[in-house]
Amino acid sequence: MQYIKGLDAFDGRNHTAVTLGKFDGLHRGHQKLLNRIMKYAQKEDCDSVVCAFDMDRDCLMTNEERRAFLEDKVDYLIEIPFTREMMEMEAEKFIEEILYKKLHASHIVVGTDFNFGHEKRGNHQMLEKYAAKYGYTVDVVEKAYYKDREISSTYIRELLLDGNIPLANKLLGYPYEITSVVEHGQQLGRTLGFPTMNLAPQEKKILPKYGVYACRVLVDGVWYGGVGNAGVKPTVAQEKRRLFEVYVYGYEGDAYGKTATVQILEFERPETKFHSVEELKDRVMKDMRYGEEYLKNHPFDER
C-alpha cells in the first residue's frame, strides 16, 4: 500500500476504485466499502484507493493504526486534511478536479448518507448524475446495522465510553486496541505484588470508560492474557494522566521501552479511588482472579 498525505502528493496513473469518508475505526460498515473496492481492484486493472478525511478530533483509531489496518488490503491510503479549502470546494468541482482528473476514478463506492463539498451538497445522487460524463460507476452501499441502529463511529465511541466493550468490538469487527511504548511508572506495582506495563495512549485516542478490563497483550511478538486499568489511577497519582496499566499473566521480561498492544475484551468494574494502597492491592488481587477466569472461559489463539 502507498500511504499519501494530502491529495497533491498523489500521482497514480491507473484507473481507480475509490471510497471516501472519515473512516474512524474502520468498523463493519466501513469494511463493506473496503471489500467492494478491493474486489474491483482484483477483477479489473485498477487500483483501490481509500480517501480518508482527517477531522482532528477524538478518535477510535490513530492515523498510524488506520494505516496499519489497511496496509495489506488496498493500494492507496490518501489522508486528506479537512481544511477550509476542502470544506468550501463546490461538490461539482470535487467530482471533476479530484475524482476525475486526479484520481482517474472508474468506480466510486460510498454509503447511502455520504456527503461532500460546500454545504454538503454533494451526495450519491450527484455522483450518479455525473457518472456518464466522467466515465465512472457509483456503488451506493446499504448501511450495516446492529439491531435497529446504523453502525457508525459515533455509536462505537458511545459504547466505549459506556464500558460496553463487547458490543463495541462486535461492531468494529475486531477488538479495540491501544498500542504504545511501555513507560516507566512509579515502580509501585512491583512492590505491591503486581508489576504492570504502563501504556500512554496518544492524546486523541479514546480510552474506554475508566475501569478494569480483561484483555490480551502483544509484546515481544507473543500474545499474553492480561487484566488492566484504563484511567488516571486516582489512589496513587496526583496528576490526571491517562494510562492503560496492565498486569500481564506469565510475562517475566522487562518491557520498558518496547512497543506493546493491548486488546480490550471485557469490562469488570469502574476505576475507584481507594482509601489506602492496601485496599487497592486487595482489589487488584481480585481483579487478577477475575481476569484469569475470564481468559480461561474465552481462550484465544496466538496470532
Ligand SMILES: Cc1cc2nc3c(=O)[nH]c(=O)nc-3n(C[C@H](O)[C@H](O)[C@H](O)COP(=O)(O)O)c2cc1C
Ligand atoms: C487490574 C488493575 C486494577 C487497577 N485498579 C485501580 C483502581 O481502581 N484505582 C486506582 O487508583 N488504580 C488502579 N490501578 C492502578 C494501580 O494504582 C497502579 O497500577 C499501581 O499503583 C502501580 O503503579 P506504577 O506502575 O506507577 O508503579 C489498577 C491496576 C491494575 C493492574
Ligand SMILES: Nc1ncnc2c1ncn2[C@@H]1O[C@H](COP(=O)(O)OP(=O)(O)OP(=O)(O)O)[C@@H](O)[C@H]1O
Ligand atoms: N454502517 C455503515 N454501513 C455502510 N457504509 C457505511 C456505514 N457507516 C458509514 N458508511 C459509509 O462509509 C463511508 C465513511 O463513513 P464515515 O466514517 O464518514 O461515517 P460514520 O462511520 O457514520 O462516522 P460518524 O459516526 O463519525 O459520522 C461513507 O461513505 C459512509 O456512508
